[in-house]
Amino acid sequence: MADVTIDVCGEVCPMPVLKTKKALENINSGQTIEVICDYPPSKENVQRFVTSEGNEVLEVKEEGDKVKILIKKR
Amino acid sequence: MKITATIVGIVAGFLAAFVQAFMHVIPPPAYGICIACHMRDLVNWIVAHIYPIYGLSKGKLIIPGGPVSYYIPVLTVIGVLIGASFAARINNEFRWKTMRVAWQKPWVEFFWGIGFMISALLMGGCPIRTALKSAYLDITAIIGFFMIFIGVIIACELIKKIS
Amino acid sequence: MDYLPAIATLCLGFIFGYLGQRARMCFIGGMRDWWLVKDTYLLKGLFAFFISALIGFSIFHFLAPAIKTFPWFINGGNLFAAKWSKIGVSATPSFMLPVPGDPITWSYKIGAHLILAIIGGLGVGFISTFAGGCPFRQHVMAAEGSRSAILYIFGLIVGAILFHKIIAPFVKALLL
Numbered sequence: 222m223a224d225v226t227i228d229v230c231g232e233v234c235p236m237p238v239l240k241t242k243k244a245l246e247n248i249n250s251g252q253t254i255e256v257i258c259d260y261p262p263s264k265e266n267v268q269r270f271v272t273s274e275g276n277e278v279l280e281v282k283e284e285g286d287k288v289k290i291l292i293k294k295r
Numbered sequence: 296m297k298i299t300a301t302i303v304g305i306v307a308g309f310l311a312a313f314v315q316a317f318m319h320v321i322p323p324p325a326y327g328i329c330i331a332c333h334m335r336d337l338v339n340w341i342v343a344h345i346y347p348i349y350g351l352s353k354g355k356l357i358i359p360g361g362p363v364s365y366y367i368p369v370l371t372v373i374g375v376l377i378g379a380s381f382a383a384r385i386n387n388e389f390r391w392k393t394m395r396v397a398w399q400k401p402w403v404e405f406f407w408g409i410g411f412m413i414s415a416l417l418m419g420g421c422p423i424r425t426a427l428k429s430a431y432l433d434i435t436a437i438i439g440f441f442m443i444f445i446g447v448i449i450a451c452e453l454i455k456k457i458s
Numbered sequence: 459m460d461y462l463p464a465i466a467t468l469c470l471g472f473i474f475g476y477l478g479q480r481a482r483m484c485f486i487g488g489m490r491d492w493w494l495v496k497d498t499y500l501l502k503g504l505f506a507f508f509i510s511a512l513i514g515f516s517i518f519h520f521l522a523p524a525i526k527t528f529p530w531f532i533n534g535g536n537l538f539a540a541k542w543s544k545i546g547v548s549a550t551p552s553f554m555l556p557v558p559g560d561p562i563t564w565s566y567k568i569g570a571h572l573i574l575a576i577i578g579g580l581g582v583g584f585i586s587t588f589a590g591g592c593p594f595r596q597h598v599m600a601a602e603g604s605r606s607a608i609l610y611i612f613g614l615i616v617g618a619i620l621f622h623k624i625i626a627p628f629v630k631a632l633l634l
Contacts, residue, residue: 232396233590233599238495239458261388262482270495286390298480300488300503306477308507310470312514316522318466323558324527328474330593333467335618342619359622367464374471375478375594379601382479391603398588404606407589408613409620414585416621417629418578419556422485422592426504428557430511433530435556439575446583447489454587455494 224252230259230287237263238270245276245294253279256290264288311427320369322362325431329424331415333371336364475598484595486586530557570633 225244229237237258244254258264268278271292279291311327314320320327339360343350350356358365383389394400415421418439420428425443428436477483481503488500519528527533531554554568556575565571586592589610590599600607 230395233394233399235454235490235494236396236458238491238497239455242495260392265482266491266497269499270497273497298477300481300483300500301506303474303477303481303483304503304506305510307474308510308512309514310473312511312518312525314466314470316518316524318462319460319524320463320467321524324525324530325557328470330597331614334593334614335621338615338618339622359626363463367461370464370468371471371474372597374468375475375597376601378472378475379479379598381472382476383602386480388479389601389603391605394590394604394606399590399606401606401609404589404610405613405616407585408610409617411582411585411589411593412614412617413621413625414578414581416578416618417574417625418582419558419575421594422582422586423507423594426485426508427511428530430508431515431528431530431557433557434554435571435575438572439579442576442579443486443583444489446580447486447587448493448583449580450584450587451490451493 224248224254226255226257228257229263230257232258233260233263238266241267241270241292245271245274245292248294250294252294254292254294256292257287258290259287264290308427308430320363325424325428325433326361326363326369327427328371329420329427330372330375331412331421332361332424333369335412335416336360336368337370337372340364340368474594475601478594479598479601482595483598484591486583486592487595489583490587565633567633574629574633 225248227237227240227244229240237256237260241254241256248254256267258267264281267290268281271278275295277293277295279293281291282289307328314327315325326332336358339350339358343356343358347356350358361369363369380389397403418425419436422440422443425436425440429440482500483503484500485504488504491497491499492501515525515528519525554571555566556571589596590606593610593614596607596610600611
């Protein structure tokens with residue numbers, strides 16, 4: 222299970238990326254964050270943002286309309 | 296082939312110049328793509344044909360806006376709405392949704408719309424047309440483009456403090 | 459009656475709307491993403507638009523008579539100064555006169571145009587970031603089914619009518 226879960230359903234850019242960035246600064250290296258979103262552009266934006274900083278995307282799960290992304294801090 | 300933003304930029308820039316050169320979208324110069332100005336042309340054309348008193352000035356009917364829209368208005372806005380909904384339905388991305396953030400609720404967005412239109416018409420165009428006028432090498436437009444950038448920076452700092 | 463501009467812009471809008479929905483294109487988003495998280499995906503689209511329009515104008519300057527005023531600060535400002543001098547107003551041709559956006563706020567004083575550009579530019583940047591993007595992105599989101607964007611479009615319509623009835627005579631009396 223993830224250490225921190227962020228739910229950003231119903232929010233458009235820039236809110237998902239901003240909240241993910243704030244949460245990434247508050248946890249220690251090696252911990253995981255799970256982001257639940259339902260807006261296709263924010264799904265691409267979050268993945269592009271975290272990989273450009275060196276973090277890892279562990280898995281991307283799709284359940285109906287929502288998408289869950291599991292991220293591990295480097 | 297994945298369509299990235301760079302490809303859209305190249306196609307749109309070239310088509311905007313093409314439409315002015317060969318398809319008679321002139322006077323005013325640099326008028327190929329603008330959401331605010333073309334929306335203003337369409338709205339004024341419709342209102343002036345329903346209530347003629349809206350456009351009367353010194354006894355003559357003039358439509359306030361670009362002179363190219365005098366007889367038949369430019370229809371960019373209708374094309375954008377049709378094209379985007381066509382793309383959304385083909386790829387199954389159409390869903391009714393309402394924003395949850397406090398400053399993006401429907402009734403607040405109504406006032407952002409009014410404020411944006413007034414600011415854009417004072418400045419001479421929406422951000423896309425300001426970029427087009429800068430490519431047309433108009434110095435006042437380049438200054439305006441930097442002012443837009445500074446406005447975006449101020450709003451970003453405010454958003455970071457609020458949320 | 460010339461139907462060509464209407465049909466051409468309808469097709470251009472269709473192509474632009476289709477491509478913009480697939481690629482999530484937004485101009486204000488480019489500047490905002492670069493400032494907040496140093497993401498340059500949308501900013502590259504903005505630069506590509508600028509350079510491609512510049513190349514297009516330079517090529518068509520030699521091929522079509524409609525772009526004879528191309529480097530506006532060399533060829534264009536003098537054209538409008540000449541028009542004003544026909545009605546007796548002496549305007550100094552200068553390289554700072556802008557391309558006319560709205561016939562009502564056109565004046566022969568350069569300071570007036572700079573003030574309008576600064577105030578309008580700050581307003582556009584500030585309001586667009588809070589609304590969620592440039593108006594092109596709002597049209598695409600309205601086509602995707604967002605209720606806030608549909609009300610934004612109604613706001614644009616009301617704002618256009620308000621501008622021409624109330625604000626334009628006020629600005630004209632102030633600046634001309």
